[in-house]
Amino acid sequence: MTTAEEPHDGSVEPSTPGAGPGSAAEPGSAAQPGPDTATDDGAVIKDKQVVYHDWESGHYDDKWSISFDERCIDYAAGRFAKAVPDATDLPYGRVLEVGCGTGFFLLNLAQAGIVGEAWCTDISSGMVAEAVANGRRLGIDVHGRVADAEALPFADDSFDLVIGHAIVHHLPDIAAAFAEARRVLKPGGRFVIAGEPTAVGDRIATQFKRAGRVGVKLAAVVLGSQRVVHDPRAVLTPEDRAAADLEWEVDLHCFSPGDLEALARDAGFTEVATVTEELTANWFGWLTRTVEGMVGAERLPERYPWVVYRTWQRLFAFDDHVASRVVPKAAFYNCILTGLAPDGSEPDAERDPSPPGQRRRGTTAGPAGS
Ligand SMILES: C[S@@+](CC[C@H](N)C(=O)[O-])C[C@H]1O[C@@H](n2cnc3c(N)ncnc32)[C@H](O)[C@@H]1O
Numbered sequence: 001m002t003t004a005e006e007p008h009d010g011s012v013e014p015s016t017p018g019a020g021p022g023s024a025a026e027p028g029s030a031a032q033p034g035p036d037t038a039t040d041d042g043a044v045i046k047d048k049q050v051v052y053h054d055w056e057s058g059h060y061d062d063k064w065s066i067s068f069d070e071r072c073i074d075y076a077a078g079r080f081a082k083a084v085p086d087a088t089d090l091p092y093g094r095v096l097e098v099g100c101g102t103g104f105f106l107l108n109l110a111q112a113g114i115v116g117e118a119w120c121t122d123i124s125s126g127m128v129a130e131a132v133a134n135g136r137r138l139g140i141d142v143h144g145r146v147a148d149a150e151a152l153p154f155a156d157d158s159f160d161l162v163i164g165h166a167i168v169h170h171l172p173d174i175a176a177a178f179a180e181a182r183r184v185l186k187p188g189g190r191f192v193i194a195g196e197p198t199a200v201g202d203r204i205a206t207q208f209k210r211a212g213r214v215g216v217k218l219a220a221v222v223l224g225s226q227r228v229v230h231d232p233r234a235v236l237t238p239e240d241r242a243a244a245d246l247e248w249e250v251d252l253h254c255f256s257p258g259d260l261e262a263l264a265r266d267a268g269f270t271e272v273a274t275v276t277e278e279l280t281a282n283w284f285g286w287l288t289r290t291v292e293g294m295v296g297a298e299r300l301p302e303r304y305p306w307v308v309y310r311t312w313q314r315l316f317a318f319d320d321h322v323a324s325r326v327v328p329k330a331a332f333y334n335c336i337l338t339g340l341a342p343d344g345s346e347p348d349a350e351r352d353p354s355p356p357g358q359r360r361r362g363t364t365a366g367p368a369g370s
Contacts, residue, residue, distance in 0.1 A: 042172035055243035057126030076108035092161035099167030103131030166195035178267035188343035201333030212290030230296030269339030276332035
């Protein structure tokens with residue numbers, strides 16, 4: 001696992017609404033060390049997560065084009081299907097989302113018929129309140145709890161499915177969070193994490209963000225800065241600006257698929273596997289998102305969101321059907337992870353008596369470090 005070169009925030013590009021919040025990182029990100037290398041300890045980072053995400057919760061859905069209609073239902077269900085293509089007996093009974101934000105993943109999966117009883121947690125009370133309110137608007141009864149993913153307030157063996165979306169790269173102690181997910185899962189329960197940034201994908205995306213910034217700056221020189229560049233921070237109060245600035249500190253990690261698999265195996269999950277997706281779609285998404293962030297959506301042509309969305313969809317399909325056959329897995333931007341809580345019926349190779357943290361790696365799907 002590497003510390004994020006640029007902060008990540010697993011979220012949708014505003015102009016690529018089909019993406020749903022799944023593409024990590026944000027425009028204008030500056031290089032930041034995560035807790036792997038920084039002096040901040042976990043508690044300090046978590047306080048920042050709360051301040052930043054509480055502030056963001058009120059406008060999070062607008063900012064990231066989150067919706068609870070067919071567009072995002074299809075996106076959420078598509079991510080789940082990549083992890084669990086052969087899911088049967090749907091919906092899962094009791095389902096917990098950790099780091100739920102405003103409920104993008106949980107509520108859209110519920111509408112897709114994948115989630116039965118919906119539970120959600122987030123370290124930000126603002127986010128939990130939004131998720132519960134979004135659920136109410138959709139007629140979905142959501143049980144929300146403010147909780148750290150590293151210390152879940154639930155009994156052992158409580159859930160049939162634990163999910164997360166764009167959450168793991170925010171966590172100081174991923175091993176602790178994965179151990180908690182496994183603890184609260186019933187034997188045989190399913191674990192699915194989506195929307196985590198890969199290290200290689202992030203490095204490539206950085207170049208597209210730079211290209212977007214250079215393009216806008218050149219346009220500003222030619223057409224005049226006033227006509228081109230827009231600064232949304234200019235209207236913020238000093239307090240809000242301080243919260244907004246934490247954006248550059250809350251994204252802590254990016255991963256190789258093997259990193260995530262090893263963490264899941266170390267936590268005791270079996271049948272661990274990862275899938276990656278989004279190559280050219282992500283490059284395009286970063287380019288357009290960077291431009292939008294600097295120029296301001298209101299200055300762009302009316303048809304711009306539609307054209308960008310359609311282009312993004314085509315590139316996404318190209319990545320899935322063509323690029324994935326020839327490009328190494330690690331170069332794709334988004335990683336999806338799945339595993340099962342052991343139920344005692346595992347073959348010997350998967351039953352490991354050693355305590356978590358000392359478990360062998362690479363005993364199930366895919367070698368560590370792939
Ligand atoms: C990028 S947002 C993703 C939200 C949502 N899952 C989505 O996809 O839209 C990351 C979320 O993780 C939450 N978070 C950060 N650290 C956390 C922790 N230690 N425990 C639980 N939630 C955490 C944040 O408050 C925020 O809501």
